[in-house]
Amino acid sequence: MPHVRKPKLIDERLALHADYLAQDPASLKGRWRTLLPGCRNVRVDLGCGKGQWTVAAARLRPDELVVGIDCEPMCISFAAEHAAVGGVASSGRAKRPEDGYVAPRNAVFAIGDAAMLPGFFAPGEIVHLHMNFPTPFPRKKETQRRVVGVERLAAYRPLLGEKGVLHLKTDSQPLFDYAAEQLAAAGYDIVASTRDLRSDASGFDDVDLAVSEYERKLVMRGAKLHALRAVVREGVAPNVSCEPKSLYDYLPSDLDAIDYVPLGMENALVNMRNRKRNGH
Template identity: 40%
Template sequence: MHGLHARLPRNFVLEERLERYADAIELEPARLAGRWADACTPIGSKPFREVRLDVGCGKGAFLTASAAAEPDVLFIGLDGEPVCIVYSAQHIIEGNLGNALVIPGLGDDLVRFFAPGELAGITINFPTPYPRKKEASKRLVALERLLEYRSLLADGAQITFKTDHEPLFAFALTQFELAGYVPDYVGDDYRADFPDTPKSEYEERLVAQGAQVHALIAHAGPLEGTPVQTASLSLVDYLPDDLHGLSYVPHGMQGTVVNLRNRRDHEAMRLS
């Protein structure tokens, strides 16, 4: 995950850690589709009240804090990066959390891992923006993904999306609308509005660097037919006109913003 390997401890051996924290890692998630809550309930305990999913869970700070706060809910984290899976599993085991586990996998695998209506909530915290047009389908908030999440959410269940990335947020709003979601909350200062919900690693880190938390909470509304993509897919198209007024440039867009500023400045000088 974007330079994460560079920060690994010297004695980090992935395979050894996967084995050590295996109790918190589900390697065959498809076999549990439709029965996660029952299958994961510890023997002698009441079945979990509901199942919630954290897509792109990273190193699991949000997942484990959520699990600690609500022991009667099963929290599942999914991430495509094995190192993140290992760190999340370590935090689950060390936190003695019997109501959390992680799945190695990608966002487009979810329809194989869960049954229709099985999820009582989905969280997408600070997903990788993939700013280029050709990578747009990898975004966890792309139309195709949002349509798949719809099918997995229970009636009225909410999806919560947070990001520091204004262009990604603007793009995501178009995608949620196309996918027929009804917003319950849209805001540019989620932390002021929800001060007590758990924070993810990226939220902690990026807010310390001056980021605002943009967030959308929505549930699936009516949808007729299959929506067609009409939004622009390059995140450059969602940057504001006044690039000098940008006080915070999200990660991955610094180079693009500098180049665009220079290009626009040269253009303005040429015309003056």
């Protein structure tokens, strides 16, 4: 049996598992449920990366369509491959049912980002919107790039409708605290919250607890998982006039007491500690 061919060109990789791709997601606006007969809900994994969590969620909820979205075409190609064949067996060939792998039929992937969601989904079409370990963009000038900024959150509101739930999971305490402020400003109510999901999962379910390889690596580095669930507060207009903020402002005042540094903030924290020790 020949080894699975690994195309080098992204277009070839995408074509290899096209059955798991939404080639024109805007054309599916209002019609996503038609992709899965008997579909109960549409669940979106925004920033899905290589799709491990998306596929895990699809297995846990076979009656839901789980849509993984990422702005990186290469990530989407890996995600589609992961859904289709589950990686490779020890022999180097694609996994098959005899290996215990059965491809989920309720996972689909699309190239896009947070700003594109209103163009992809109709009002009320998303029942669960997940953001697992989004890039924090800690600097003040990067505020507009955060997927949990108030303007982005305000744009998600009509897509979630009355019954929709927004889920956030992150290793970044500063991003988590910032998100809580932004959610309040955008007219959401936080209905479940924890600063250590593995120790306190009250208010969360098995889908929230699904794990990707990326999450495993963070936990091995000592990360505690901050997580929340939020719903739209009806009858409240979002306040989108929030000022840009640096996530460094959300760090504890005692910098030396920080035992885990979120990815992307390591060098800056070293510099901040050095300045403090030098009396600056």
